[in-house]
Each structure stands twice: as C-alpha cells, then as structure tokens.
Amino acid sequence: MNAVRQALRQLRAHPWFNLLVIVLLACGIAANTTMFSFVRGVLLKPLPYPQSGELVLLRKQAVGDAARLPGGGAMVIDKEWLAWRDAAPPAFRAFAAYRSGSATLKLTESAHNVSVTRVTADFFNLLGQQPARGRLLQPSDLVPGATPVAVLSHAFWQSRFGGDEAVLGSVLRLDDEAVTVVGILPAAFKFIEPAQLWLPLVVHEAASSGGDSGEHEIVITMLSALARLQPDASLEAAQAQLEQASDRMWSTFGDGGPEGAPSLRDMLAPLRGGPAQAIALQEYLAGDLRSTLWLLFGAVGLVLLIGCVNLANLQLARAATRRHELAVRVALGASRRQLAADLLAETTLPALLGGALGLLLSYWGIQLVGTWMADQLPDLLEIGIDGCVATFTLLLAVGTGIGFGLAPVWQIRRLDASSALHSAGRTGTGAPTPARWRHTCIALEVALALALAANAGLLLRSFNALRAVDLGFHTADVLTLQLPTDTTLRPEQAMHLPPEVLDQIHSRARDLRNRYLDVLSQVQGVSVASIANRAPLDDFNLMFMSDIEGYEPDLLAPPAPLTATAIDATYLDAVGMDLIEGRNFTTADGVGAPPVALVNEAFVRQYFPGQSVVGRRLASPDSTQAELATIVGVVGDTRRSALDSSPQAHVYFPFAQWSQTRLTALLRVTGDPDVIAAGVIEALRRFDATKPYDQPVVLESRLNATMGPRRLLMGLLSGFAAVAIILAALGILGVMGYAVTQRTHEFGVRMALGADPRRILTQVLGSTGLAIGVGLLAGLALTFATTRLISALLFGVGQNDPTVLATACLVLGAVALLAALGPAWRAARLNPVDALRAD
Structure with a gap:
C-alpha cells in the first residue's frame, strides 16, 4: 500500500x-x-x-494452380462427395454439402435478387441447429418429385415479412419455381456464406454412377463439403479413410464410351486433385487471414x-x-x-x-x-x-x-x-545516464523500426508490381452487371430435361439476351454493349474436358480442364481484348451455322506451342452439339481471377451456339461511369419494371476488391512502420537532448579551454551515428528473418530486395541523424560562460 x-x-x-x-x-x-x-x-x-472443433471442411488438395479450380480448390465433384457419404467412414459422424448462389424472388408487384444456399438433408443437424419457427429441411424434401420447400433466415423473415408467422406455409415464387416456406432459422444462426433462403440440394444418385452411358456426356456439379468427426477421431485417420473411398470410386469408372473418345476416368482426372483433406472449419475460415x-x-x-x-x-x-x-x-x-x-x-x-x-x-x-x-x-x-x-x-x-x-x-x-x-x-x-545504455536504446529503436519499414516497403513494391500486371482487358471504362432472367438452369436440372425442353429454354435465353442488348446499346454514354455468360474477374468459369483435334495427351499427365465463356461478336471491343490471329465472331456465327470458337494464347502454348491453331477443331461443352467447333481466331491472354497466377487455357464460344441462362452485361462507356450506370438502370426499368436489377459496377472496383487483402496488409503495416519511425526519431531526439543537458558542464569546460564547436558537433553526432549504424545492421538481420513471413505475399520482388532494403536504411538513417542533429547543434552552440555559471 x-x-x-x-x-x-x-x-x-x-x-x-x-x-x-x-x-x-x-x-x-x-x-x-x-x-x-x-x-x-x-x-x-x-x-x-x-x-465446433469436430467440424471440418472436405476438399481435394489442389494440383498445380488452385486458382484454376472452382472455389480456389475448396470444392469437390458430386461423385466424390457421394462416395464419401455412402462409404460411411468410421472417423465421421455425418456428412453434408452446400452450394451458394442467387435467385429472383417474385412478389406481387416487384421482384428482388436474394441470396440462396442449397443444402443437403443433414446440413442443419450437422451444425446442431433447431428451427425458431416451423421445421428445417428433412430427407423427404430431397426425394425427386417432392414439393419444393424453403427455410428463411431470421433476418430475411424480419426485413421482408415483418416477422409475420403467417409466412409459414405460404408459397413464394423463386425464379420459375414455386417453393413453400416450412421454417425459419434462429436469429443467432450464422454461416460462412450468409443466405436469405435455404433450399434443398438434390445430389442425384445418377451422378455417382461409374458406367459410361454411351452418349459421351459428362455432367458434374461442384459442391462445398462439410463433415463432423467422431470426438476421438484424428484428422490423419479421417483423411486416410476419405482417400480409400475416393480410390474405390475412381476405380469404378469404365473405359467404355464412343470409339476413340477418352474414358470418363480420363476426362475427370484433372478434377481428381491430390490427396483428400479434412481441414478444421475454423482453420479454413481463417485462410490467408x-x-x-x-x-x-x-x-x-x-x-x-x-x-x-x-x-x-x-x-x-x-x-x-x-x-x-x-x-x-x-x-x-x-x-x-x-x-x-x-x-x-x-x-x-x-x-x-x-x-x-x-x-x-x-x-x-x-x-x-x-x-x-x-x-x-x-x-x-x-x-x-x-x-x-x-x-x-x-x-x-x-x-x-x-x-x-x-x-x-x-x-x-x-x-x-x-x-x-x-x-x-x-x-x-x-x-549522468551511462552512454552505453543510451546507445543501446537508440540501436534497438532503429533496428525495430527498420524491420517494419523494410517489410512495409516490400509489400508496397509488390502491390505496385501486381497493380501493373497487364490484365489483358480494360477495367476503368467497363461497366458490368448481372441481368435477371426468366430461367436459371442448374446442371443437375439440365441433365434430366428432355432435349426439346432444353431447346426451348435456350431459345428464350437467346431472345431475352437480344432484347437486353437492344436496350443497353441505346443508353447514352455506352459506346459498345455486349452480353456474355460471365465477366472477367468472376470467381469461377465453367470447366470442361474437350477432344482437341490433332492433340495427343500425355496419358501419364492428363491436361488440365479448359474454362469457357459464351460471348458475342462485340465482346472483344467491349472489354478491350486483342485479336492476335484469325477473325472475331460475327453475326453469321449463329444458330444452325457451323460451330466456331476462339482460344487464347495460353491454349496455344499448352496444346500446340509454336504452331497455328486456326482451323483446328475441338469439342464444345454443349452436350447437344455433336459437331466439333472450328477455331477461327486467337485472342490475348487475360488474368481472370488471381492476378498473381499464370493465364490459363480458355475457350470462347458464340452465345448463339452455346446458349446460357446466366446473362452478364459488359458495357464500354465514355463519360462518368456513375451517371451512365444510373442511365442503364433507368433504361432497364423502362424495359421491364418487374425484374430486379443490380447496380452496375466498374470492373476497376471489382479489381480493387480482389486486391483488398493485400492493400489492407500493406496499408496497416505501412502505417505501423511510419509510427515506428516517428517514435524512433522522437526517442533519439529525447535521449540526445537529455544527454546534452547532462553534459552541459563538460561541454562548457571544454569550450572554455578552446575546444572547437565543430569538434563538439562531430563528436556528439559521431557517437550517435555509430549507434544508428549498429541499429541498422541489427535491423537488417532482423529484416532477413522476418521477410520470410511475408514471402508468400510478395509478387515481382524478392524477399531481400536490395533496392527496398537500401531505401529503408537510407530513409531511417537520415531521419535518425536529423533527430540527433538538433541536440548536437545545441551542444556546439553553447556559451561556455552561461554553461559554467549555470553549474
């Protein structure tokens, strides 16, 4: 006390x-x-x-560039998930799968885009959830032919329906499907990807069949897989059991099929990935964070x-x-x-x-x-x-x-x-305070500040190098928005629809696309309008395996799957892509015309390096298209997702020949993008006010979003480094100022005996400069040790880049010496009479 x-x-x-x-x-x-x-x-x-410690996310370890795979390699094919679930490995208590997306909720006088997550029957039980109202999904909801049902999130129930319990049992129009509301989730329930509506995810048993039907058709659905481990199970044992189930599943695929066509096993081999992984859900959520x-x-x-x-x-x-x-x-x-x-x-x-x-x-x-x-x-x-x-x-x-x-x-x-x-x-x-202590403090401050400054400098240079990467398309003057459609066709739906029904759906999609294009082309400020199924920088593009004429794959190393986009004749001009060889699509490349395709330079390098591919043919991902598509042109490479990854082989097909129910507008604009975006929404509402429209965004903002984590780390670390340098400078200023005050009598005596003020200045700065130099050397050693922690985040710069390290040393050394110069200058300008009188 x-x-x-x-x-x-x-x-x-x-x-x-x-x-x-x-x-x-x-x-x-x-x-x-x-x-x-x-x-x-x-x-x-x-x-x-x-x-929650028992919850794991299941995936296959990515082989090669994970950016090529859906979800960055965190998703699995439906066949594999079914094999895991049906094998019932003893290390697991339950399996579940989900897939997130969006849909159009059609109300009496309006329509709204809503976030939707489709889940399997055991999903909510696996997470230990109970309904706040009604019931959750159950196995009978996933039986083919069952009445479509939906569960509402608590926040959506409150915001859209005012918390009215009468919504239970009501029927909502979601896209072109009527769904019955059967339950409401608790207010406290949260998930990785928040959704407003939760619907059944039907993973058809036919997807797990290993036999070849002879129709040379592959329909694969990518899923996110979750599981709950037994309390005493280890991740290593769980992964081994998953791998055993995967091996059995892959071995069941036959080698049959059309003559000369690759087997189902070979075509799906690139999606097999590496060993199965069971990752703690919390570890997966942390990710790069x-x-x-x-x-x-x-x-x-x-x-x-x-x-x-x-x-x-x-x-x-x-x-x-x-x-x-x-x-x-x-x-x-x-x-x-x-x-x-x-x-x-x-x-x-x-x-x-x-x-x-x-x-x-x-x-x-x-x-x-x-x-x-x-x-x-x-x-x-x-x-x-x-x-x-x-x-x-x-x-x-x-x-x-x-x-x-x-x-x-x-x-x-x-x-x-x-x-x-x-x-x-x-x-x-x-x-007086011992000089050894003062110099040690100065050296320590300089060393710590240098480590922070050097790491921040490396991240800054890496960020600038990444920002300077040629994307292969324009971003500053291109608006993009997702357009609502009357039908959203999912893969598991398409594979069970008769061909004539598919033709009708695709015909409506082409007609709607043409009408949208007419509307958007008339908006003031839009110089080029195009509609594709996906825009650059989208998270994921459709992946498919293809027979390529004249290419003989290495059986020991199957090629990676191709990605594809459906575009029109104005797409290249809209996004600013270069045509390298051959021709672009034209309006003549329509329904009934010979199928054609464009490929990028990465496709040429991967399959026919040093050769011309114009005139070669490849199979389309459209299973109804029997004739091979002729390559009519080569376009420049684009970096479509991860900017620090290599461009991947990509194929473009005419929208008219490979219709998609997903429509994405890409508008080349001249003028203020915000003003033009408002004009786009106004024109679309005049066209059809009953549909929901997202706000158009500039591709540049999409690009900035992908750079967000790096920008955040760089900004915060740079801020901390600036504060560290300021604190080090203030510390040196304070230490030296106090040291000069303590030695006032000594300096006064020496100057009274004839000491040169310049010598006093040199001596004070010299001793401080030596401490600063020692601090810089120690800081370099600390920097070499700490830059290993950020090596994975660097692009276009080495972790011990001499330019960055030299700049950091020069800046910090200069700031430190300037901080010491004030007290040293004060010592050199002392009046010996005043100094001795004060003593």
Whole structure:
C-alpha cells in the first residue's frame, strides 16, 4: 500500500509527464488490443456451433494452380462427395454439402435478387441447429418429385415479412419455381456464406454412377463439403479413410464410351486433385487471414516495444534527476527493495490507466479495422471485446508498466548514497545516464523500426508490381452487371430435361439476351454493349474436358480442364481484348451455322506451342452439339481471377451456339461511369419494371476488391512502420537532448579551454551515428528473418530486395541523424560562460 500511495503522489506531482506516458501507452495498447481481438475472433475463439472443433471442411488438395479450380480448390465433384457419404467412414459422424448462389424472388408487384444456399438433408443437424419457427429441411424434401420447400433466415423473415408467422406455409415464387416456406432459422444462426433462403440440394444418385452411358456426356456439379468427426477421431485417420473411398470410386469408372473418345476416368482426372483433406472449419475460415493477422499483431507489438524503450529512457532520465531524493531515502533507512517497489508502482499505475484508456480506444479501433476487413471476414466470426480480450489488455498494461520501469530499478543497485548526496550539492542534474545504455536504446529503436519499414516497403513494391500486371482487358471504362432472367438452369436440372425442353429454354435465353442488348446499346454514354455468360474477374468459369483435334495427351499427365465463356461478336471491343490471329465472331456465327470458337494464347502454348491453331477443331461443352467447333481466331491472354497466377487455357464460344441462362452485361462507356450506370438502370426499368436489377459496377472496383487483402496488409503495416519511425526519431531526439543537458558542464569546460564547436558537433553526432549504424545492421538481420513471413505475399520482388532494403536504411538513417542533429547543434552552440555559471 505504501508503494501505491507513493505512486499516487508522484502522479499528482508530475501530471503532464504522466499524461504523456498514459497517452503513449493508450495508443500502443489500443493497437495491440485491437489486433488481438481479431486474432482471437478469427483464430482462437470457437465457432458458434455445438462442439465446433469436430467440424471440418472436405476438399481435394489442389494440383498445380488452385486458382484454376472452382472455389480456389475448396470444392469437390458430386461423385466424390457421394462416395464419401455412402462409404460411411468410421472417423465421421455425418456428412453434408452446400452450394451458394442467387435467385429472383417474385412478389406481387416487384421482384428482388436474394441470396440462396442449397443444402443437403443433414446440413442443419450437422451444425446442431433447431428451427425458431416451423421445421428445417428433412430427407423427404430431397426425394425427386417432392414439393419444393424453403427455410428463411431470421433476418430475411424480419426485413421482408415483418416477422409475420403467417409466412409459414405460404408459397413464394423463386425464379420459375414455386417453393413453400416450412421454417425459419434462429436469429443467432450464422454461416460462412450468409443466405436469405435455404433450399434443398438434390445430389442425384445418377451422378455417382461409374458406367459410361454411351452418349459421351459428362455432367458434374461442384459442391462445398462439410463433415463432423467422431470426438476421438484424428484428422490423419479421417483423411486416410476419405482417400480409400475416393480410390474405390475412381476405380469404378469404365473405359467404355464412343470409339476413340477418352474414358470418363480420363476426362475427370484433372478434377481428381491430390490427396483428400479434412481441414478444421475454423482453420479454413481463417485462410490467408491467419498469416496476415499474426503479422500485423507482431507489427503492433514492435511499435509498442519501441514506445516502451522511449518510456524507459524517460523514466531513466527522471530517475537520474531524482538520484538525490533516492539517496536521502536510503540514508534514512529505506531498503533498495522498497525503492524498487515504489519505482515499479510509479510506472505500473500510469500503465494501468493507459490500459484502461487503450481498452476504450480499441472499441473504435475494432470497428474501424472491421470495416476495412469486412470483405475478408466471414459473418459468423464474432469480433469484439470480451473477458479474454480485457484480460489480455490488463496483462499487457501491467507488463509494459513493469517493462519500462525496470531500467530505473536496475540503476538502484548501483546507487551510492554518499556520492549521490555529495554530487548533488554541486549539480542538480544528478549522475549522468551511462552512454552505453543510451546507445543501446537508440540501436534497438532503429533496428525495430527498420524491420517494419523494410517489410512495409516490400509489400508496397509488390502491390505496385501486381497493380501493373497487364490484365489483358480494360477495367476503368467497363461497366458490368448481372441481368435477371426468366430461367436459371442448374446442371443437375439440365441433365434430366428432355432435349426439346432444353431447346426451348435456350431459345428464350437467346431472345431475352437480344432484347437486353437492344436496350443497353441505346443508353447514352455506352459506346459498345455486349452480353456474355460471365465477366472477367468472376470467381469461377465453367470447366470442361474437350477432344482437341490433332492433340495427343500425355496419358501419364492428363491436361488440365479448359474454362469457357459464351460471348458475342462485340465482346472483344467491349472489354478491350486483342485479336492476335484469325477473325472475331460475327453475326453469321449463329444458330444452325457451323460451330466456331476462339482460344487464347495460353491454349496455344499448352496444346500446340509454336504452331497455328486456326482451323483446328475441338469439342464444345454443349452436350447437344455433336459437331466439333472450328477455331477461327486467337485472342490475348487475360488474368481472370488471381492476378498473381499464370493465364490459363480458355475457350470462347458464340452465345448463339452455346446458349446460357446466366446473362452478364459488359458495357464500354465514355463519360462518368456513375451517371451512365444510373442511365442503364433507368433504361432497364423502362424495359421491364418487374425484374430486379443490380447496380452496375466498374470492373476497376471489382479489381480493387480482389486486391483488398493485400492493400489492407500493406496499408496497416505501412502505417505501423511510419509510427515506428516517428517514435524512433522522437526517442533519439529525447535521449540526445537529455544527454546534452547532462553534459552541459563538460561541454562548457571544454569550450572554455578552446575546444572547437565543430569538434563538439562531430563528436556528439559521431557517437550517435555509430549507434544508428549498429541499429541498422541489427535491423537488417532482423529484416532477413522476418521477410520470410511475408514471402508468400510478395509478387515481382524478392524477399531481400536490395533496392527496398537500401531505401529503408537510407530513409531511417537520415531521419535518425536529423533527430540527433538538433541536440548536437545545441551542444556546439553553447556559451561556455552561461554553461559554467549555470553549474
């Protein structure tokens, strides 16, 4: 208690000094608490499901570039999921699958786009959920011919239907299907991909058949797979059992089929992937955020450490000026242990107040960073201040208080009461702080600041290199929007429809596309209008295997699947793609005309390097198209998803010859995109006011969204590095200023005896420059160790890029020397008479 009372007296006696300490610590602790709350929420806190540690996501390890695969390699084919479920491996308690998308909800006088997730019967049981109203999905809902049903999310029930329970049993029109509402989910239920409506996902047993039908038709549905492990099951055992089931499934595919055509096993081989993986759901959700969060958490820790070094210097300076006071207390009988307790209490009390203020500031910090990271954080993760975060803040405050208070405590052991009392009669400044300690602090601050600055510089240069990548298409002047259609045809539906019904659906899609194109072409500011099934930078394009005329595949290494897009004759002009060889599509490439195709340069490199492919033929993904399509042109490569991945082989087919029910408008504009976007929506509403229309977006904004995680990491780390450099400069300024003040008498005597002011300046700067140099060398060593942590995030720059390291050293060295120049200049301009008189 005596130590606490002494700390309170010192707090009142030096309010401004302690206010500075409190504010500095509050900022550092707030930053650390903010980042820890994200580390806890994303990496450490259990998911909001019963026994969430048993939940795993199932996938096949990607072979090669994961960006080529649906969902970045996190999805599996329906055949494999059925094989896993039917095998009932003993390490698993349950299996479920889901697939997210969107649909048009048609109400009496309006229509709205809604997010939809289709799930298998065991999905909600696997997650341990019970309905808030009605019931959830059950196996009978997935039987072919069953009445289509839907479960509403609680938020959608409240916002769209006002919480009216009469919605249970009502029929909603979703796309061209009538669905009956049977249940409402709890308000607390959240999932990886939030949905407004939950519908049954029917995975047809026919999809698991290994026999070849002789029709040379492959229909594959990609699913996201979940499972719940047995309580005592290991991931290794679970993965081994999945792999055994996969091996049995793949071995059942026959080698039959049309003469000369590859077997089903060969055609699906590229989708087989590597070994099966069972990944803890929480680990999967963390994804790339894991390394990002730990990196940022370490960065704010270094910033706080620099702040503590500065505060240690301030406390050491105060202890030096209080040397006489401490000597008097020793002479009066105070023990050194008691003095140490008092000094630690004096530093811990402001640290606790700084921790309390920091906890308050972190509340806004969490909201701010959460806004920046909104696109990378799944909604089901709960980020906030709880008991664990508050405990972390308390421990951090106590730790920092003790940490920067150890320096003056360490000096007590060397306190000589008699000499301190004797020297105090001659000078009021107390014994000087050892130069070794000052130089060590300077070197430490410079080293830590250099590590942060160098890593931020590498990320900045990497970001600029990635931003300069040639995408192969324009982004700044191209608007894109998803157009509503009357029919959304899913693969599992298409494979069970008669050919004449498919023809009718495709005919309606072509007609609607043509009418949309007429409307959009008339909008003022639209120079080129095009409609395709997908736009550049879409997450995923249709994948298919194809017979390519004249190409003999390596049987030991089957080629990767192709991706395809349905486009029209104006597509290349709309998005600014280059035609390298041959011709573009024309209006003559329509229904009934000989099938044609365009391929990109990556296709040429992969299949016919150094040769012309114009005139060669390949099979279309349209199973109703019996005739091979002739390649009529080669277009430039585009980077369609991951900007740091290599362009992949891609094929373009005329929309009229490969109709799709998904319609995406691509509009080349001249003028203000926002104004033109408003005109587009106005024209579409005049065309059909009953359909829902998304707001058109510029492709540039889509590109910026893909760069969001890198931009966030670069921005935050750059901000931390800037703060670290400022703190290091202030620390050097304070340390050197105090050192010059302590040595005022020495400098006065030397100048009175004829010392050259220039020599005084050189000596002060020289000793400081040596410490800065040592700090830079130590900082380089620390940088070499830490850049390994961000090597996976770098593009177009090495982790030890000499330009970045040299620039960081020069900037930090210059800032540090400038900070030391002020006190050194003051020492050189001392008036020896004033200095000696003051003494």
